[in-house]
Amino acid sequence: MTEGWFPYEPSKPVKLIPPIVLAYIGDAIYEVAVRQYLISLPNLKPNHLHKAATGLVSAKAQSRILGLLDSELTDDEKNIVRQGRNAKSGSVPKNADVLEYRHATAFECLVGYLYYTDQHDRLRELIHIGIRQMQR
Numbered sequence: 587m588t589e590g591w592f593p594y595e596p597s598k599p600v601k602l603i604p605p606i607v608l609a610y611i612g613d614a615i616y617e618v619a620v621r622q623y624l625i626s627l628p629n630l631k632p633n634h635l636h637k638a639a640t641g642l643v644s645a646k647a648q649s650r651i652l653g654l655l656d657s658e659l660t661d662d663e664k665n666i667v668r669q670g671r672n673a674k675s676g677s678v679p680k681n682a683d684v685l686e687y688r689h690a691t692a693f694e695c696l697v698g699y700l701y702y703t704d705q706h707d708r709l710r711e712l713i714h715i716g717i718r719q720m721q722r
Contacts, residue, residue: 600702605666605673605695612698617643619713642720645682649689651716652696658715663696670695 596603620642624635641647652667659667670692679687700709 596702600699603698603702605669606675606691608666608698608702609670609673609675609691609694610698611701612694612696615701615709616648616694616697616713619710620717623713623717642717645679645687645690647720648693649682649686651720652689652693654719655693655712655716658712659696663700666696666699667692 600608617639620639621635623642624630624638630638656664671688673691673695675687675691682690697709697713700706700712
């Protein structure tokens with residue numbers, strides 16, 4: 587991984603990082619991407635920003651985005667998604683069912699994987715496609 591804005595790298599090769607850990611960082615990366623997208627829009631007030639962000643980062647929204655992206659994914663990305671979907675996290679949020687939560691975790695795992703493998707252009711592309719599709 588090349589040194590970016592924050593110089594810490596994973597403690598082991600990306601392929602050896604558990605999918606749930608990739609989802610952990612993927613959740614944060616996706617949240618920042620959504621906030622950057624929302625701030626790029628004109629005339630949004632803080633309470634609108636929060637409501638709009640929640641609509642894009644919820645487990646339900648992430649699950650839907652993953653479904654919308656399925657035909658766009660490479661075989662390698664589909665494999666990462668499968669690993670993320672099958673990861674055991676030990677909990678399910680109160681606002682999502684188990685299937686939505688597993689798909690959201692799979693999406694976050696993919697985001698974390700693309701981030702740590704320096705596939706930032708691909709990451710931006712998929713997030714852009716997902717957000718655009720959700721805004722329709």
